[in-house]
Amino acid sequence: MTEADEDRADALFHALADRTRRDIMRRVLAGEYSVSALAASYDMSFAAVQKHVAVLERAGLLIKRRSGREQLASGDVAAVRSVASLLIELEQVWRGRIARIDELIAFEPEERGNHQHRDQEGLTCPSPTSSVTSTPGH
Amino acid sequence: MTEADEDRADALFHALADRTRRDIMRRVLAGEYSVSALAASYDMSFAAVQKHVAVLERAGLLIKRRSGREQLASGDVAAVRSVASLLIELEQVWRGRIARIDELIAFEPEERGNHQHRDQEGLTCPSPTSSVTSTPGH
């Protein structure tokens, strides 16, 4: 279970860890592109671009749809969001650390007050539909 | 300019594309850990863990602080957020595509209505403070 999740996270982050692939994602999120149309945009062989598309497809970031002899690729925004949710998990861990520090200074209300950790308004949206969040208790 | 941004994005995604490094991030976001304390958690050599920490540090995801003979590592949540902001940029591209489609169906108000693209409530928070803080590099 967690094992497969880690595999998927590996694939997702690795797929995005290449500027050509990120650029491909920008294009296919904006609209459908055939593989050769994508390949025409880059200074490398068709096969190289094809491999990049395959990496993105294996990671689930991109879907291909056959149309005649062309293969039209388009980006899957849900997969992009799933990556973001992984980052939000990380941030939640950090939030727990801050909550613990707050508890400490609540019990020791003395001395040097340069804690500066109060939130900074991050990426976690406080909207009611944030079911991803396991809010650490205060 | 954009060149350096892409370099940084490469480093960030690559740093997160390894389960050991993601696990290290979970720990150092929760609190400070010496390198050897981290190394004790994994079934690999000290040097291997040290390299993972170095990768995270080079990507700016982690900061080391000397304390005597120990090197205490702690995670930088701002860097994690900067990765999330990269994903939000991607999602914005997709949002543009949807807006374009909406325009089309507005001008052609006929038949087949299985568009189903209406939002799904994603990760972009519509809060007024969505500046998301892209961290300036080291």
Next chain:
DNA sequence: ACAACGTACAACCGTCTGGTTGTATGTTGG
């Protein structure tokens, strides 16, 4: 003082990655 600890770094090794070229297969238009 010195042994034990914490860290850094170099060298090495098998594997994966990002690129190439070449070849094969399916699709389309004239």
Next chain:
DNA sequence: CCAACATACAACCAGACGGTTGTACGTTGT
């Protein structure tokens, strides 16, 4: 039908990656 196009895939290569071991150096506690 057949030439041109779009795709797929295998083989190959240099370099990066993740791991190892070994060595060196500063810090600490007794």
